[in-house]
Amino acid sequence: MMRLQTTEKKYENAFWRISKYIDSTIIHYVENCISCGICYEACPAYHIDKRYAPATIGEWFRRFYRRYMNIAGRILRKLMHAYPITPENLAKASEYAYRCTNCGLCYMVCAAGIDSGALACLTRALIREADHAPQILKTLEELEVSGKYLTPKVEEAYSKFIEEAKKILGHDVPVNDRDKAFLIPVSVVDILFAKDAVIGTMKILDKLGLSWTIPERPIGIRPPIGYASGNLSAAAGMIRTLYAYAQSLNVKAILVVDCGYMYPMLRFEGPYIAEVPQPCKILSIVEVLEDYAERGLVHPVKSTDLVTWHDPCMLMRRGGVETPKHILEEAAILTLPKNHGKYATCCGGGAHMFFLQEDVLKKLDEVLDTNLADYCKKDRFVREIAEFALKIAEHRAEELLNTGAKVILTACTSCIYMIRKSVEHSALPFVEVKHISEYLAGKI
Amino acid sequence: MDLLTFVLRYLSVPTVAILIAGFTYKTLRYALFARVYTPKPEFRWREIAIKKGSFWDIGFWHWIKELLAVFLRPIIWSVRVNIIDFVGGLALLHIIGVIPILFLMCTHVSIWLNYLPYMAIGPINLTPLVELIQKIWYFFCIPVGFGKGVVEVFSTVTAHSGLLGTIWSYLSAIPIVLNGDVLTILAIAAVIYKIIDHIIKVSRGIINIRPGDFVALILLLCILVSGFVALHAPATLPPEMFRTLIGIHVLFAEIFFMTLPFTKFSHFLFGYWYGKIHELYDAYAKRGV
């Protein structure tokens, strides 16, 4: 009995520790869902399994909140669905929280302005605080924060990447240079999965006459992983490091090539969670290209390719970066999918679902000296979530393929990976899936 | 003392007190948890403004448009993806059902005007503005049923019964379709739809529907049905029985208002507006979405 009480107290304490993130907006998200169901159809998870919808994805956090922070919930537990935090309940909460890709579409259409993705993030924070997060994300986050991701193999891969960039660009790669226009924060994931996109960006910047630099070592695995694993303090630490680094180089802007979490994190959430001001502008390569095209400063060679654009959730809905119509219409024939812009469907790779895919982990294992891919075999939950994310990707790939385009363009490493994988599996004719920088590099 | 006297004389003040206390508690929580964050990121609407020249270049009307957009987006989305739910949940329950019945049906208008002391009917000093509000409110009064006067329970009602002096005296064909009876039936249908919809969702494993949600919906149904029954009681019914029927209706309504701050229906007083204004701030002003 005594032990049971101590365990419950331990979990309750985890709740109180993360309660520092509960402000009036979170209270609104928690208390004002009216179960109208308007958001259901927007949720990529709901299209795969009808049990997972924004209102249900946020529900476990609401249940814990009612149990500890709501008077009615404390008194009328059954009527109010107020639940204590226990290992069993945390496992159930994980089933829901890890189904959310944090795509933000529910927020756009919610009748009451509720961001269920934010509640899923808080649930993950609670799960992480109670030490129940999937081991893969925990390990990646710890490696990133401690700097242990910088293994000899990572250093070697980075040197090779710089050599390759030098060959393609025809000049030395500026490393750690001060006073440049842009700092490109290259990460381990960039060099393993998006090399061509980063080199393409460098090439474009050269052509536009914009100066740039890269760090002397990869800036993290894909920072800040802490945000997806649920360790918001770790995320805050990574953001502070990145801001401080950019400040030390006195660059005008951090230029994000891979949207991932990095763009909205650095651009919007950073100052809140890291509690430091932004040292410079934070830009995505997409907005730079679009701005140049809008102002008539760039004229790519027009091709007859029929291309389509996938708006990454983190860029569009979480980041406010619009579909780059001007530049794409100048460079090719653009056709947009049924759901685009604010209403674009998620690719399934959000919230770092990308990191739960076995072949991604195998590639990471090769350089990080880890055995993360084994968890895909060992851990049923991880396998289930990874498959679930792929189903979401297939759904989006179908929408993109229905446009008839021969090239699918986007600006996010996980989007490219997830869509490419689904396209490869589809019975439809093969199309290319590329980063916008990779596609435009040879055309500007 | 009969039920009607009890609920009107003794329960109405505690009802309003509990309602106010509940909302004060809720609002205070928001105030206590409100945080002013510094530093802040650079807001995107500023970027847009700088790009275009000034705040006024993106225009006051642009802000109004964005404000409307946050309110209209869910409605448009709902029409696009789930028309049945739009009709049952939004159109019938809100726009056609509960809102006009509650605020415009002539019996209720009289109650509202009774509850709001400065608008009380009688020889008290009405400021011209209050008088104007009262006139406008009465002008849009919806009759209980076509061709019916209003039941003589409240003296104030009698003075304003029937169609005379309301919009319906000019648009006499409309009350055949749009009257309290029709609206109540539509609202009852909508609440039953919501209850069935909730049952189906629960059976499909949707976990966010709580027993409390059913209680609130059933309470709303009771209010609608009891009101409808009371107003359609046969003329031969003894007055005491009739007063009891109205008393039951008012009692349900008072329970509804007492529990309002703690049920999902509170959204129309606070949550909905807070959510939408926050969305305008976070999604549009901050992120530029």
Ligand code: SF4
């Ligand atoms: S953020 Fe996206 S995945 Fe998460 S609940 Fe909302 S719609 Fe579903």
Ligand code: SF4
């Ligand atoms: S649209 Fe908003 S209020 Fe309605 S069920 Fe979804 S989260 Fe709740």
